[in-house]
Amino acid sequence: MTSILLGYDIGVMSGAAIYIKKDLKISDVELEVLVGIINLYSLFGAAAAGRTSDWIGRRYTIVLAGAIFFVGALLMGFATNYAFLMVGRFVAGIGVGYALMIAPVYTSELSPASYRGFLSSFPEVFINGGVLLGYVSNYAFSKLPLQLGWRMMLGISAIPSVLLAVGVLAMPESPRWLVMQGRLGDARKVLDKTSNSKDEAALRLADIKEAAGIPQECNDDVVRVEKRSHGEGVWRELFLHPTPTVRHILICAIGIHFFQQASGIDAVVLYSPRIFEKAGITSDDDKLLATVAVGFSKTIFILVATFLLDRIGRRPLILSSMGGMILSLATLGFSLTVIDHSHVKLPWAVGLAITTVLSFVGFFAIGMGPIAWVYSSEIFPLKLRAQGASMGVAMNRLVSGVVGMTFLSLYKAITIGGAFFLFTGVAIVSWVFFYTMFPETQGKTLEEMEVLFGNFNWLRDSKRKKRNSQLVSNSNGNSDGSGNDQLGAVSKPETN
Structure with missing residues (x-):
């Protein structure tokens, strides 16, 4: 709408x-x-x-x-x-x-x-x-x-x-906003309705709690004293000191x-x-x-x-x-x-x-x-x-x-x-x-x-893929005439 x-x-x-x-x-x-x-x-x-x-x-x-x-x-x-x-x-x-x-x-x-x-x-x-x-x-x-x-x-x-x-x-x-407010019980109810199973809901809740900085052992009864967030400090983390x-x-x-x-x-x-x-x-x-x-x-x-x-x-x-x-x-x-x-x-x-x-x-x-x-x-x-x-x-x-x-x-x-x-x-x-x-x-x-973003480097990854393809090509097609691969001990290429 x-x-x-x-x-x-x-x-x-x-x-x-x-x-x-x-x-x-x-x-x-x-x-x-x-x-x-x-x-x-x-x-x-x-x-x-x-x-x-x-x-x-x-x-x-x-x-x-x-x-x-x-x-x-x-x-x-x-x-x-x-x-x-x-x-x-x-x-x-x-x-x-x-x-x-x-x-x-x-x-x-x-x-x-x-x-x-x-x-x-x-x-x-x-x-x-x-x-x-x-x-x-x-x-x-x-x-x-x-x-x-x-x-x-x-x-x-x-x-x-x-x-x-x-x-x-x-x-x-x-549910993620509810967790940020410390309302774990309400978040659990929403996740139960929007997940394929209770186990998936529990895993999603655990991931959200970890991202929000709430201890996993924190339960619905004590959550009211836990971390609440209304967006304080966000601009500093986004622009000043990212x-x-x-x-x-x-x-x-x-x-x-x-x-x-x-x-x-x-x-x-x-x-x-x-x-x-x-x-x-x-x-x-x-x-x-x-x-x-x-x-x-x-x-x-x-x-x-x-x-x-x-x-x-x-x-x-x-x-x-x-x-x-x-x-x-x-x-x-x-x-x-x-x-x-x-x-x-x-x-x-x-x-x-x-x-x-x-x-x-x-x-x-x-x-x-x-x-x-x-x-x-x-x-x-x-x-x-x-x-x-x-x-x-x-x-x-x-x-x-x-x-x-x-x-x-x-x-x-x-x-x-x-x-x-x-x-x-x-x-x-x-x-x-x-x-x-x-x-x-x-x-x-x-x-x-x-x-995912911390590990992404397109230039490094493309070089690694190129090197791996060369290793595969050498190991499959290049020999020194004696029946042994030129790669010697390298029998398996490095993988990403």
Whole structure:
């Protein structure tokens, strides 16, 4: 539900912007600020959500996110002018920031390791579902009078925020947050409900207690005097005096969110009607229908990704996803450049542009989209998780806001094809970053992550694998003619 709220706002604004511009008589610069500013506003919500969730719990933070977004949706729906609309965007942005940070953290903390990738990818699934609903809402409400249509598009999102705030009260609290508060009995009950067996629940509880610094012999009766945490000292451990492992984790969490947005996904989703217009589609209805196709493509591929995350792992998916995005962005830039420089309509170039928009969002959805949320919510140590994840989300929203607020000006400055060639370059850099920095986390418990990142060194591991393959080759095929291996006593290669 939190993700549907965000996705709906992204999707609906891409179409509503057409009618807001006509009704309020605003410029392109004012329009791109209106579209992108919610992401900068959500910075405040994302940054505050980590400490809030450490203080009041993951569940009540979700309730708070829903309540804030409800107020923002009503303000946008009843906006009478540009300034009023911007106030509504500010309030809704705070709610979006809270929701973006807390949903993946809550899900990862509740999930067993064997299903965590599948379940933690749901936020991205429903962001896509929300985007698609936004596109459908654009098409449905576009038939209303101009002054009413876009207000209905924006205001109707108040309904799911109410369902969210009420529904979440029936959900359990995060067992890891309960342990941090010393509430072992409550944590044990939640783990019994969310594990495959009592034995698995007991093992998960033991791991969480160890990560939280609570002695294993501590039982439910004396836990009230044990360690409680509301997030004190986290900033010092994250930024001022981090260990090499924590620094590596922080770089990965912030980096994946930076590259997720800097590779241009919001430019495509938010401004897809403008891209299709550049490609030669002039009718408003046709542009909205084309954006619905974008939403369908994104949703279908994200559903595929949810089933692959726990089967083939995070690392192969994100590298192949980025490879496809690089190819799509380069082809999109080429086709739009050809269209821009042609004086006649070229059907093949128009078809290529539309196809590569669909392939770009598809490749994004199958890897980069969900893995950013899954990865950043699962890699931090328990004490640092909420506030560390909030830093990743803050970076996500910052870059998303910059892209959303500058895309129209960017493509006017360097052409629309040039803008996508720029995104191609960013995507290439991101592929190298993921290849060199990211260990595989598939099947690892949250409590194992610190050891995993502490031991990961791609250069050392690649050299070791190369050396091992050479040893195997020598031992299998190289002899000195006397029937003895040249390796002499080395009969078995070193293994990783």
